[in-house]
Amino acid sequence: MPSFLEFIFTFKGRERPFAQAFFRHENYLEEEDPTFSLPMLGRSSLLIQHAFNVLSIEKGIGLGGSWVLRQTALYHAFDVRYGHSLWIVLKGDGLMRKRIPKAASRQPDMKPASMTSATRSLVACLHVHLIILEWSAENWGDFVDYLEEKRTVNAIDARLAPVAEMTSPMQIAQSFSRRGTIDTTVSKRSTFYSQESSPRQNSGVPVSPTSPIFKRSFSNFLRRGSDLQTVQENCLPGEQATEDATAGDADEDALNDFDLKFSFDQFQRLSLLGDELEQGIISIEQNKAVLAEIQAQYETVLKSPAFKAHVRLEECTGKISTFFRRLRSIEREMDMHLVRLKALSRAIDSDKVVFDAALQYKSTRTSEYFAHSAKVSSDRMEEWTMKMHGIAVKTEQETISMHVITIFTLIFLPGTFLATFFSSGVLNWNDEGLLDADWALRSEALKLFLFICVPLMIVIIAGWSLMYVVVRRKRKATESAIHDGYADEKGTTHESPAGLGIQGQPERLPGA
Structure with a gap:
C-alpha cells in the first residue's frame, strides 16, 4: 500500500510534534484474480488493507514534566480467504511493542493457537485495533487537569484583583514619582559621561549620540514630583487624616501587585496556554474522524459479499458487536475530553478579556490623572501669569521712575562735576x-x-x-x-552631520 509511506515519512526529526491524523484504505473484495494469488504462501487476491495514525498526549521525560503530543501509525492487511494478517506499527518509543504482546498473552482470542480460521483471525485483528485506539484517548483527562491548574494559577489573581484601588490617582502619582527618582540617578550618570565626552567633541573627534537610556533629565523628576504634589493637594481632608506610614507602604505594595498581576508576560502565558488547548482540541477532533473512518471501513467490509463468503460472521457476531460498542465508548470518552477542553478554552478567552479590560481601565485612569494634573497645572500657570503681569506693571512704573531720575542726573551731572572740581582745592x-x-x-x-x-x-x-x-x-x-547640533526638550544635545543634505549627500548652495 504506497500511501502508507506518507505515515512513515512523518517520523523524522522536527522542532514541533506532528499534529495531523488521517486514514487511508485499499480493499480488493471483487472476484478473485488467480494472477495475484499465491496459494503455496497462503495468500489470495481478496484483501482488505488500511493505514491510519492517531494522536495522544504523553508526559515528556526530561522536559520539566510538560505534556507533549505523540502519534502512533499503523498499517494492517488482512487476507479474507486464508485469514493471514500483516501489521506494521510505528511509534517513537517501545510502548506498543510492550502492550500488544502483553495483551496477546492475556486475551485468548489473540493467542496464535486460537487463530485457526479467518473468522478467529478477524477477532484478533479487532483487538489490536482497540489497543491502538484506546491509547489515543487515555491521557487526555490528566492533560486537561494540568491545563486547568495552570489556568487557575495565572488567572485567579486577575479575576479577584482590586483594580480600582490599584489604579487610584495617588498610586499612579507614586508610580511616576518612583520612576522619576530612578531616572534622576541615570540622568546624573548621563551628565557625567557627557562632560567627559565634551573635550572629544571640541577636539574634532566624532562622538556617537547619547544612548536612549540616558535621555531622561532632572526636569522629568521635578515635573512628576509636581504632579504628585498636585494630587496630594487635591485629596480630601478626611483621606489625608487617615493615611500613615503603614498605608503608604500598603499602597506601594498594591501598585507592585498590579504590575505583577497584569503584566504582559502573564498575558503571554495565557496565550500560550490557549494555543495548547487549541492543539488538543484539534487532535481529538482528528482522532474522532479517524475513529469514524475505521468504523465505516469495517461496516462496509462486513457487508461485502466476498467477505461474507469466506468469513463466517455468525461465529463472531458478539465479538464484532463488542468491537463497535468499544469504539463508541472511546468516542464518548473523546467527546467528554473535548467538552472540557472547549470549556477551558472559553474560560481562557474570558481571562484575556479581563486582562484587556483591566489594562484599558488603568490606561483610562492614567489619562484622567494626567488630564486633571494638566488642568491644575494650567490653573497654577494662569495664577502665576497674573502675578507676573502685576510684577511687570510695577517694573514698568519703576523703569519710568528710573528714566526720570536718569534724565535729571544727566542734566545736573556737569554742574555737579564742576562744583566738585572747584571745591577740591585745585x-x-x-x-x-x-x-x-x-x-x-x-x-x-x-x-x-x-x-x-x-x-x-x-x-x-x-x-x-x-x-x-x-x-x-x-x-x-x-x-x-547650537548650530552644529540640536538640543531636545530634555536638554540632550544631539549631533547632526554638518554639511550633509538628504541621503548623506553634500549640500549645494542655490545656483551652484
Whole structure:
C-alpha cells in the first residue's frame, strides 16, 4: 500500500510534534484474480488493507514534566480467504511493542493457537485495533487537569484583583514619582559621561549620540514630583487624616501587585496556554474522524459479499458487536475530553478579556490623572501669569521712575562735576583779597588730581574691555555649538552631520 509511506515519512526529526491524523484504505473484495494469488504462501487476491495514525498526549521525560503530543501509525492487511494478517506499527518509543504482546498473552482470542480460521483471525485483528485506539484517548483527562491548574494559577489573581484601588490617582502619582527618582540617578550618570565626552567633541573627534537610556533629565523628576504634589493637594481632608506610614507602604505594595498581576508576560502565558488547548482540541477532533473512518471501513467490509463468503460472521457476531460498542465508548470518552477542553478554552478567552479590560481601565485612569494634573497645572500657570503681569506693571512704573531720575542726573551731572572740581582745592579764590586776581590755579594740586584720576580711568576701561571680549567669545562659541547640533526638550544635545543634505549627500548652495 504506497500511501502508507506518507505515515512513515512523518517520523523524522522536527522542532514541533506532528499534529495531523488521517486514514487511508485499499480493499480488493471483487472476484478473485488467480494472477495475484499465491496459494503455496497462503495468500489470495481478496484483501482488505488500511493505514491510519492517531494522536495522544504523553508526559515528556526530561522536559520539566510538560505534556507533549505523540502519534502512533499503523498499517494492517488482512487476507479474507486464508485469514493471514500483516501489521506494521510505528511509534517513537517501545510502548506498543510492550502492550500488544502483553495483551496477546492475556486475551485468548489473540493467542496464535486460537487463530485457526479467518473468522478467529478477524477477532484478533479487532483487538489490536482497540489497543491502538484506546491509547489515543487515555491521557487526555490528566492533560486537561494540568491545563486547568495552570489556568487557575495565572488567572485567579486577575479575576479577584482590586483594580480600582490599584489604579487610584495617588498610586499612579507614586508610580511616576518612583520612576522619576530612578531616572534622576541615570540622568546624573548621563551628565557625567557627557562632560567627559565634551573635550572629544571640541577636539574634532566624532562622538556617537547619547544612548536612549540616558535621555531622561532632572526636569522629568521635578515635573512628576509636581504632579504628585498636585494630587496630594487635591485629596480630601478626611483621606489625608487617615493615611500613615503603614498605608503608604500598603499602597506601594498594591501598585507592585498590579504590575505583577497584569503584566504582559502573564498575558503571554495565557496565550500560550490557549494555543495548547487549541492543539488538543484539534487532535481529538482528528482522532474522532479517524475513529469514524475505521468504523465505516469495517461496516462496509462486513457487508461485502466476498467477505461474507469466506468469513463466517455468525461465529463472531458478539465479538464484532463488542468491537463497535468499544469504539463508541472511546468516542464518548473523546467527546467528554473535548467538552472540557472547549470549556477551558472559553474560560481562557474570558481571562484575556479581563486582562484587556483591566489594562484599558488603568490606561483610562492614567489619562484622567494626567488630564486633571494638566488642568491644575494650567490653573497654577494662569495664577502665576497674573502675578507676573502685576510684577511687570510695577517694573514698568519703576523703569519710568528710573528714566526720570536718569534724565535729571544727566542734566545736573556737569554742574555737579564742576562744583566738585572747584571745591577740591585745585583753584584758590580771592575771597580775602590777598591775590592779584579773582582766582589762582594750584598746579601741584592739579597734577596730583590728574595723576590719580587718569590711571584709575584707564584701569577701569581696560578691565571692562577685557570682560567684554571674554563674554563675546563665549557667546560665539555657544552659538556655533547650537548650530552644529540640536538640543531636545530634555536638554540632550544631539549631533547632526554638518554639511550633509538628504541621503548623506553634500549640500549645494542655490545656483551652484
